[in-house]
Amino acid sequence: MASVFHYRESSGIEVDVVIELDDGRFLGLEVKAKQTYKPEHFRGLQRLAERVGDRFLGGVVLGTSDQGVRFGENLVGYPSPPCGSSDWIPEAQEFSGEGVEELGGRRGRAAGG
Template identity: 80%
Template sequence: MPSGGGSRLRSAWFDGYVDRIVQRDARDVRRVVDPRRLATVLKLLASNQSGEVVRAKLARDADIPDTTMTAYLDLVETLYLVETIPPLANSLRTRQAGKAKAVVADSASAMHLAGVTSGCATDLVTGGELLGPLLEGLVVSELGKQRTWSETGFSLFHYRETSGIEVDVIIELDDDRVIGVEVKASQTYRPEHFRGLQRLSERLGDRFAGGVVLGTADHGVQFGANLVGLPIASLWEL
């Protein structure tokens, strides 16, 4: 096969997959839908993978009326294409900031929709700015799958304070305990990677069951009584 043939085939497959969804599957759920606008919404969400959803900006960039954007966002969730992660509230409400995050559930689709091609491989391998959001999306997607069969019920949130301190993923167990997860595109574990988890531990007290930094290293570290660093692969290997 000529050089680049595999990439072209993959691209054609994903183009066909997305086209089938926006042209046919979406209409099975909602009869009145603009396929072009729906495809644009998906691309914009993928380009901001794991980012907070600012509806007004998304509507403007997609050329969709604000009043219609909610319906499009509901549609992509109903089709299981996108998962939204709300901010953790409850007793932390007073200092919290932020909106729901959106994650295109399938990482390969997210890369294709965002225009991440083989030409971006160096950036991904070296931990460039593309890798972090994609890894966070992968973690959220994996946790979402595990939620369907886990014997322990849990919900997913994220956490951000007005000061800028944040934790990528919050796992709130049915007994109200919380596990914090930070995702880092790094092969080393640094003290600053645990800063948000330490802050969350201070805020939650006994509710904080533990925190983990998931990175690209092939080993783990202990960073305190209830804080650890682990390879991302531990999500499905442990």
């Protein structure tokens, strides 16, 4: 089962959501309430990629822009609807919580092991 956690360094560089797959590869996700993508939005993902090397599959910055953008190898900015919007959900369903496991936070695991 994949592990989900937040990554943060003492310098302040962070990644909102890091997913470590069973095979040891990593995906990163940053969420920004911005309509433009800037290099600093990708800084945490770039740092994570440096730290885990070939195990980094890619990173996504979700923003409120109308268009996506490619930012280097394995990094993209992807448009997302504003928080609270259900426009992207095809059919709203009531959430029962069945079959959901609690996700534990493991701060800094990607860097420190």
